[in-house]
Amino acid sequence: DAGVTQSPTHLIKTRGQQVTLRCSPISGHKSVSWYQQVLGQGPQFIFQYYEKEERGRGNFPDRFSARQFPNYSSELNVNALLLGDSALYLCASSLVGPRVTFGSGTRLTVV
Amino acid sequence: DQQVKQNSPSLSVQEGRISILNCDYTNSMFDYFLWYKKYPAEGPTFLISISSIKDKNEDGRFTVFLNKSAKHLSLHIVPSQPGDSAVYFCAAAGAGANSKLTFGKGITLSVRP
Numbered sequence: 668d669a670g671v672t673q674s675p676t677h678l679i680k681t682r683g684q685q686v687t688l689r690c691s692p693i694s695g696h697k698s699v700s701w702y703q704q705v706l707g708q709g710p711q712f713i714f715q716y717y718e719k720e721e722r723g724r725g726n727f728p729d730r731f732s733a734r735q736f737p738n739y740s741s742e743l744n745v746n747a748l749l750l751g752d753s754a755l756y757l758c759a760s761s762l763v764g765p766r767v768t769f770g771s772g773t774r775l776t777v778v
Numbered sequence: 779d780q781q782v783k784q785n786s787p788s789l790s791v792q793e794g795r796i797s798i799l800n801c802d803y804t805n806s807m808f809d810y811f812l813w814y815k816k817y818p819a820e821g822p823t824f825l826i827s828i829s830s831i832k833d834k835n836e837d838g839r840f841t842v843f844l845n846k847s848a849k850h851l852s853l854h855i856v857p858s859q860p861g862d863s864a865v866y867f868c869a870a871a872g873a874g875a876n877s878k879l880t881f882g883k884g885i886t887l888s889v890r891p
Contacts, residue, residue: 671821700878709782709867709881710822723878757821765810765871765879769821 671770673758679776680748688743688773692760699741700767701733702757710757716741753777781805782870784882792890797855799885801868804849808870812879813842813853816865858889
């Protein structure tokens with residue numbers, strides 16, 4: 668069975684640009700969450716979606732947005748990129764509850 | 779404010795010996811705790827978890843202990859193996875079905891052959 672898949676794996680963007688990251692959850696998983704991991708830190712919660720509805724939002728600016736599609740895949744959008752947005756972005760899915768399965772992440776570099 | 783703290787950034791252990799990884803939390807609303815392991819260029823993988831109604835959970839070489847009064851948990855790996863060398867994250871969740879996890883900064887474990 669396929670795990671959580673994320674695309675692209677690596678991305679380089681310029682300050683001020685916009686980026687869209689994509690995630691496909693494990694088949695049957697209806698909950699998708701997004702995390703940001705900067706170097707030397709643990710993953711930090713950004714969003715959770717369940718059945719296409721936002722169920723939680725972390726302490727991130729409005730430049731960050733996300734959505735979930737009818738097939739439960741998800742996109743994370745970041746506008747007006749800053750150098751500090753450079754990080755590993757992790758998508759995770761779960762059936763229910765806090766035990767989530769992570770994808771391998773998208774490494775975003777903002778220059 | 780760091781609600782989940784892993785105060786030791788690294789740990790080095792001889793193969794075959796016990797590894798003890800510690801984690802402290804401050805939020806008394808947390809009631810479910812997880813350990814994830816992360817290799818470079820991979821996402822974190824689930825290792826073991828414990829509910830606040832228990833004080834111990836065991837899975838093979840891995841045991842997690844929870845001390846609610848001290849707001850402290852620990853992961854014991856015995857015997858340690860070189861393949862266990864990775865970054866270990868402690869994470870906590872509150873009650874409810876949502877999957878918001880609060881992570882610590884992680885501990886880098888090195889198991890020497």
